[in-house]
Amino acid sequence: MALKVENKSIVVPGETLAEGMDFLPGEGAFREGEIVISSRLGLVNVDGRAIKIIPLAGTYLPKVGDRIICKVFDLTYSGWRVKTNTAYAAMLSMKEATSEYIEHGADLNKYFTIGEYIVAKIINVTGQNLIDISLKGPGLNKLKPGRIIEVDPCKVPRIIGKQGSMVSMVKNSTGCNIIVGQNGLIWLRGEPEDEMLAIECIKKIEKESHKQGLTEEIEKFLKDKTGGVIKKPPVMEEDEPRERREPRRDSRSPPYRGGPRRDSRSGPRNFNRDNRRQRR
Amino acid sequence: MTYTKRKDKRKMDETRPIIAKVGIIPNAKGSASFTIGKTTAYAAVYGPRELHPKFLQDPKTGKLRCNYNMMPFSGTGERIRPGPSRRSKEISMVTQNALASVMDLSDYPNTVVDVFVEIPQADAGTRCAGICAASMALADAGFKMKDIPVSIAIAVADNKTVFADPDYAEETLNQTGEAEHVADIAVTILPRTGQVTHLQMDGMVSKEKLFEALEMAKAVTKKINETLKVALKEQFKVEASK
Known part of the structure; x- marks a missing residue:
């Protein structure tokens, strides 16, 4: 009753x-x-x-749509395998990794190599927890040098806060760039002392996540440490999309780049170029 | 000659003093220590993680894997030979079976959850202390469980006196001549329902006395369960009062 x-x-x-x-x-x-x-x-x-x-404690269970931070640990024939801070590895296929055309048999190390961290989105999870991830979307990319820390995945919603209020407060007080992955990995980058402060702060949030009025307490904690100085993190320049680095080749009006025109011997190349159009 | 009064003046259904702590090993996903008298057990939980060799994997659910170990200096003088022994293998298996039935690991197919139980100091009842520590550690790690299993040893001296939680001196009453025979019953109970997940016995006992021992175990485990609950909640309360 x-x-x-x-x-x-x-x-x-x-x-x-x-x-x-x-x-x-x-x-x-x-x-x-x-x-x-x-x-x-x-x-x-x-x-x-x-x-x-x-x-209040527990393991991360992969969900479709989650943004996670993961580490490349294997190159396969068709893509990359990444560690997700769970018991399960995820698969990043070539198609989901970049919009650039990757030639058959190309060296995949050029794009992501073993040991690198990426921010990715989960696009599919099977009943056996086989995970597929994608890098297509805003803010999804290879991670720049910085620090990776691990927190309890249950505490991630608290660290992010309502509409990201908590994490943006930490960002603006410490001047660090922070990316929080749903799987409990957090990437941060800033001045060394600022990074340490941000880590201390995140650990504090993690430890006291069950408390009420935590936002105010963290605000006070940061004010005490920084003297209330607002320090905006540097704007992260979006990585230039890869295909723009090379001059765009448009099949409708192929630019004449000097030298002899390709003849039939380079047939496969032309064939590929057509393929590329279709893929976009 | 019968054993009617306990050596350390405890009541028949009284356990040794219990200290339960949670979160003692920061690197582990969940951890706990359980001290009962002079017996101490630590438990640490890791995982879920990939299970190797692969043929052991279960595509329907995660598995629980327990490892019990007595530290070399944990005995009363003689060094305990390190490494797996017949005894520790048995206790590992028994711990695993006692706990597996309450766990729900279906969210983690093909994986394993490791529980390591270490005994830094032993004075009888180590497997029971180990199971209590392990069940707390699993709860601390945040796994789905039906209940918190609690384990306790009940002894029956000369098929007459039933008493809870014997220490080493009481377990060996027959060696000192204070009793003819001591039966030692280790039992794990789910306190809420009184279901038994593990029952072992050394020695002989009549059916009536066994039931008496089990009734006592039910009452005692209920009490211990309260202690464990407080320990699990305390880690959050202490911080809240700061």
Whole structure:
């Protein structure tokens, strides 16, 4: 008939949340007979009739649409394999990596090589948690030199804040560029001391994520450290799209670049050039 | 001669003092320590991670893998030979079976969750302490569980006296001549439902006394469960009061 625990209180697995059929078990809870029971460690969230548990610890589960930071660890025939900070590797296919035409048998190291970090978007997850990622979209690219830190993936929403309020506050106080991946990896770049401050701040948010009024506390913390100076991070210049580096070749009016015109011996090349048009 | 009064003046259903802590190993996904009297167990949880060799993988669910180890200096003098032994392999398996039934790892197919249980100091009841520490560590790591399994040893002296949580001196009453025979029953119980996930026994006991021991175990595990719950919640409360 009634709730057995207070809303927003911390519960452990196996704790009775409510009795009777008036409540429905949501994420992190289950029903056994008449009672609703918690199945994980977290905060109770009662929303109407549904009771769910907001986890305070846990693992990242890949979701379509998430922006994650991952590390290239393998080159395959058709693309790259990347580590995602989960138990599962993701696949970045050539098609999703760049809009540039990659010749058959080209050296993929030219684009991404082992050990490099990228920000990518998850475009597909199978039932067996095989992940496909893409680099097509704004802000998705290879990461520039900086620091990568790891946080608990459950705390990522708190670190980002509502509409990114928390992370932009950290950015503007420390002058660091920060990219937060949903999988719990965070990339930052700035002056060394600023980076250290930003890391300290992120770790503080991670540790105290269950508190109420955390934004104000972090604001105060940053004010104490920086003296309230607002330091905008340098604007990150978007990497020039690769195809613009080489002069664009348009098949409708191929520019005459001097030298002999290609004859039939370079047939495959011409063939490829046509292919390229179609791909765009 | 029967054993009617306990050596350390405990009540028959009283355990040794318990200290439970959570989050003691920062590198691990979840960790806990469980101290009961002079027995201490640490547990650390890692993963889910890829399971190798591949044929062990289960495409339907993640697997739990436990490893129990007694540290070389954990005994009462003799150095314990390091490395896996017949005994530690058995306890690893038993720990795994005691915990696996409450875990829901279906979100992590083809993976393994590793639990490492270390015993830095032993004074009987190490497998029970290990299971308690491991179940706390798994909860701390944020895995979905039906309940927090609690393990306890119940001893029966001369098929007459039933008492909870024997220490080493009580486990060896037959060696000191204070009792003819001691049966040592290690049992893991889900406190909410009273279901038994693990039951082992050394020695002999009558059916009636076994049931009496199990009833005692149910009551004792309920109490221990409260201690574990407090320990799991404390890590958040302490920070909140700062």
